[in-house]
Amino acid sequence: MTRHYDVIVIGSGAGGGTLFHALAPTGKRILLLERGDYVPREKDNWSTKAVNLEGKYATRESWRDGEGRELHPHTNYGVGGNTKFYGAALFRMRREDFGELKHWGGVSPAWPMTYEEMEPYYTRAEHLYQVRGERGVDPTDPPASAPYRHGPVSHEPRIQQLSDDFARLGLRPFHVPLGVMLDERDRHTSACIRCDTCDGHPCLVSAKSDAQVICVDPALAYPNAMLLTGAYVKRLETSASGRQVSRVIVERGGEVETYSADIVVVSAGAINSAALLLRSANDRHPRGLANGSDVVGRHYMGHVNSVLMALSKCPNPTVFQKTLALNDFYFGSSDWPHPMGHISFVGKLDAYTLRGGAPAIAPGWTLELMARHSLDFWLTSEDLPDPDNRVTLDREGRIVLSYTPNNEEAHRRLTGTLRELMKQQTRCGVHGHECHEGLFARSLYLGQRIPLAGVAHQNGTIRFGVDPATSALDVHCRAHEVDNLYVVDGSFFPSSAAVNPALTIMANALRVGDHLRARLGA
Ligand SMILES: Cc1cc2nc3c(=O)[nH]c(=O)nc-3n(C[C@H](O)[C@H](O)[C@H](O)COP(=O)(O)OP(=O)(O)OC[C@H]3O[C@@H](n4cnc5c(N)ncnc54)[C@H](O)[C@@H]3O)c2cc1C
Ligand code: SF4
Secondary structure, eight states: OOEEEEEEEEOOSHHHHHHHHHHGGGOOOEEEEOSSBOOOOSGGGGOHIIIIISOTTSOOOOEEETTSOEEOOOOOOBTTGGGGTSOOBOOOOOGGGGSOEEETTEEEOOOSSOHHHHHHHHHHHHHHTTOBOOTTOSTTOOOOSSOOSBOOOOOOHHHHHHHHHHHHTTOOOEEOOBOBOOOTTOTTTOSOOOOSOOTTSOOTTSOBOOHIIIIIHHHTTSTTEEEESSEEEEEEEEOTTSSSEEEEEEEETTEEEEEEEEEEEEOSOHHHHHHHHHHTOOSSSTTSTTOTTSOTTOSOBOOEEEEEEEEESSOOOOSSOTTEEBOTTTTOBTTBOSOOOEEEEOSOOOHHHHHHHOOOOOTTOOHHHHHHHEEEEEEEEOOOOOTTSEEEEOTTSOEEEEOOOOOHHHHHHHHHHHHHHHHTSOOBTTTBGGGEEEEEEEOOSTTSOOGGGOOTTOBOTTOBOSOTTTOSBOTTSBBSSOTTEEEOSGGGOSSOOSSOSHHHHHHHHHHHHHHHHHHHTO
């Protein structure tokens, strides 16, 4: 028997969880289907050994790369999706990112909407996810219609010193906008305890603004909103005309179940959503559901990212390191007129995490020593949409991710710029300029050295646009070819910008939520 709902949402992460929350008050019957379970609350949530070295909560799924080699993706299936593990750096895309931008490596195409159209939803998403930040310090900060509701998370002394050094050099360092429920004026009652296992870890005390804590759990208080966990959506079937999704085929507890809904929203993450549409090919949609354009699965982007450790003879005792960022080189510099990207931090690395990433060991250092003395930078440059960087399925239906890096010169320039900046730090009172030993690259990918496995920032595989020949979704993120099918995860991005993607996914889900409320008459 097929059970019918007003809306089915597939995937409970940044996109799906936020949309579920937006629609729950409508009184419409909404079903959220999530392939994973709740991440268990246990001490291992905060164990870098369990999380980073052993990959306790990561999927064991095996994909293939374009050469047919096995690929173990660094991604998580559970209620809240990857936001359970994210660093909660919640950035708006820059206003210019919505237009066309020329990069050294090619063109970053324009979005089919302006920043001004997205702005109200950014504000709503920042308020919903309780972002802590400060407007107007970041030189590339786009205009906002309202302030953050909470002031920025403070720097610890070593990070403040670095910020002062950058400012002394004429740069404009700023506080990372963060979704952590930290009250620094009243640490005694603060939900967040400011720990060193935030980025990459679930929050044991539910003080990180993730999609489960902020959206899914509160939405479930509405009797019309339901969640099924362990519900893997295998396929979507259509009506005879191909214009409607008629059945959602789910594998759950070893059984096959079918559901249907007036509106079906796919939000399984950019790779799994593309795979689901490709798996759902039928006579009316021979190349995959909603894929007359042949763009589904193409233009995969994941950002050009590096973790760079700056080693000093002086230790870095910072607990919560991810508070400082630099966007001075986002659009280029006086001697290189192309966008370079964004400089910020990862959570403080420790020896277990380093062991998982198999870094190059600096001469004369151990991993423990490196971890105690490093500043651990996160550098992001824009990944440009290439139709040959794509998700496909192999004959057994397994995910294949083919990818050739691009725009790498921008990233090299960004790295070189940071290297120069680090040489100009304040003389240390103990070691003088000899204190700063230099930058060492580290692969972040757990237990292996395949950079492609780092799919944390996946986006772009089901792009939205005005032309059905070159996009799969219209501006409301509805499939051009299937009237009741929407996609609200990171798939819809036509370009990836160079800031973290989650806030844009959340804001867009709120935007699509308004459209669906109007469509449902709710
Ligand atoms: C370690 C880490 C740190 C990060 N830090 C940041 C950060 O600081 N700032 C930032 O902006 N971003 C960050 N990100 C990225 C951010 O988490 C993602 O951009 C965001 O979660 C993507 O949202 P989504 O809705 O597209 O997909 P997801 O959040 O991945 O949600 C997809 C959901 O769909 C479910 N699903 C998949 N397939 C199926 C299926 N067939 N049937 C049913 N359910 C399915 C999955 O289990 C998952 O719950 C980080 C990611 C990681 C892994
Ligand atoms: S307590 Fe705060 S810093 Fe620690 S994981 Fe939770 S939100 Fe992050």
